[in-house]
Amino acid sequence: MIPSVIHLIGPGGAGKSTVAPHVAALFGAPSLDLDRAFASAHGDIDRFIQAHGYAAYAAANVATYLANRSLAPAVFVLSSGFMVYPGSVYPGMRELQQEIAAAPTTILLLPSLDLEVCVMETVRRQAARALAVRRSAAREEAVIRDRFARYRELTPRVVTTMQPVQIVAREIIDRVFHANDVTGPASVLSDEHCT
Numbered sequence: 001m002i003p004s005v006i007h008l009i010g011p012g013g014a015g016k017s018t019v020a021p022h023v024a025a026l027f028g029a030p031s032l033d034l035d036r037a038f039a040s041a042h043g044d045i046d047r048f049i050q051a052h053g054y055a056a057y058a059a060a061n062v063a064t065y066l067a068n069r070s071l072a073p074a075v076f077v078l079s080s081g082f083m084v085y086p087g088s089v090y091p092g093m094r095e096l097q098q099e100i101a102a103a104p105t106t107i108l109l110l111p112s113l114d115l116e117v118c119v120m121e122t123v124r125r126q127a128a129r130a131l132a133v134r135r136s137a138a139r140e141e142a143v144i145r146d147r148f149a150r151y152r153e154l155t156p157r158v159v160t161t162m163q164p165v166q167i168v169a170r171e172i173i174d175r176v177f178h179a180n181d182v183t184g185p186a187s188v189l190s191d192e193h194c195t
Helices: 016-027 034-042 045-052 054-068 093-102 115-128 137-152 165-177
Strands: 005-009 031-033 074-077 106-110 158-160
Touching: 005 016, 005 093, 005 165, 016 031, 016 074, 016 165, 031 034, 034 045, 034 054, 034 074, 045 054, 054 074, 093 106, 106 137, 106 165, 115 137, 158 165
Parallel strands: 005 074, 005 106, 031 074, 106 158
Antiparallel strands: none
């Protein structure tokens, strides 16, 4: 069976936006980056959050996803918080998160499966991003530490991103097209030592 949608999930700095165009090219479909779509419609995300609050951002982000959900085939890049938003941000949010997490074509991206390496690399990557409003390194560290285990519990389909983007994209496509080969939450799906 050929999948119609690929979801890339993970924390900020995992490499979702970087790898998505490569995955889309291999998949032969467009990609939709929710953060970029949100910014096109509403302006800078951090400024929007400062002006309207995180809950308003999350609700608008979910609405953006739902408005584009029928786009298929497609590669969806979900915002870093999307899979851990509180259920109260949108009607049916928990069910939507569970549906996405259970899909065999949802891939979790993390810099590393080792928490300390993941934290260090995430903080480094986030510090290098061009953001209008930057969180402190301590805040970035707290966010990834909070979300790491929560993300790991969502799906066994994980690809690490501390390797060349073309390798990451190929692994994602391989995982999607061999989704039924994955069993159990402890599956490790990439070579941690690729550079």
